[in-house]
Amino acid sequence: MEAEEEAVAVPTRSGPTRIVMADDHEMVLHGVQAMLAHFADEVEVVGTATDLAGAISVVRETSPDIVLCDIRLGRDSGLDLCRRVKQLQPETHVVFLTVYDDEQYAYQALRAEASGYVLKRVDGSELVEHLQRVVAGDVVIDPTLAGRIAMSAARVNAGEFWPGARLGLTQRESEVLALLVASHSNKGIAAKLVVSEDTVKTHIRGLYRKLAVSDRGGAIAVALREGLYQ
Template sequence: MDASVRLVVVDDHPLFREGVESLVARTDDLVLVGQGATGHDAVRLVRDLAPDIVLMDLHMPDLDGIAATRSITAAHPDTKVIVLTMLDDDGSVLAAIRAGARGYVLKGAERGSLLRAVRAVARGEALLGEAVAKRVLDQLAAGPPSAAVDPDIDRLTPREQEVLGLIAAGLRNHDIATRLFISERTVGNHITSIFRKLQIADRAQAVIRGRRAALHRDDGP
């Protein structure tokens, strides 16, 4: 990365924030620009500081991490949210992904995992653990992404919808090609067409559009 990735950490436990601060201080490519303890703090810090990444606890007093994530991703789409949770299969994680989070990190994971997560999301990658990825794939297996939440989905061919769904589930081009029994070059061609039809610029935006469309079924009857 050419410039430092600017971070904000929001967690109601001061010791956790201090740990992140110490960890980031030992890197050359990350800088912590703000800290908060509530969801309202997160929204304010993003508005005032425009960080690249927000590390946000899911469970906080005042405004919780899910509501804060929804507010941030709607108003500041260039800021990426990584949620922090104690449990890999926490149902709130899926809700946060639906709200626009790019992924999650277990609070008990070794510190190197946190740094790798931040750098991966800064590059535009999505972070889904096995449990959450399975939930997303289960939704995709029920059918193509829903046009009810994103009318532009109707512009995609059925195969392009499949590819978008697999991007949303965090699969790489090689894995998509293997799953669909097509070449990586064909996958790349589909992705180019998806970007053009949805008027998006990168894979991270495709992840958000695909997840919101696919996971919309969870909110339905």
């Protein structure tokens, strides 16, 4: 187990909002930097990284106002980066800039204490506006997802949601996890849900990724620990 990291205070600053960017595609980093360069009076990119370790190192060195990152960082997770940043520098905001148009990922981001979830289709002026709102204390969700998230919240309040939703699982992934807990094989799960074994494997890979585990035992342990199934 990693030693708990000591939080570092971020000093109060004036001037442009200071940003660290983390994305596993160099082309994306260069493209967003070029886009933000047109707004130099408002935002400044003070560092970039392509993986979790590199991002943490840059954050330690620069103490940015915002970390702008993708959900996936190659073999690493942007969600893990978010948690590490909030542990290390609680005053630093984390905003996800991603192609994943999925409210479940947005839920996971918010659970990790992110301050925003924005899709990469955003233009420069919109992105800067979102970042300035985050610095002012708002939580920003891409308008494309906001309506779906509101509907999901309404279903939660009405008691119509499924076990695992709060962990970012889809309804089908939750059904598969329940059958894993009940010790069904992939073949048995496929028969129960009337789908192919390949489809079952796809759902299992998805729930492993979202639960940050690598095998059935880990998935079952998370399910039981979180009280999803008895």
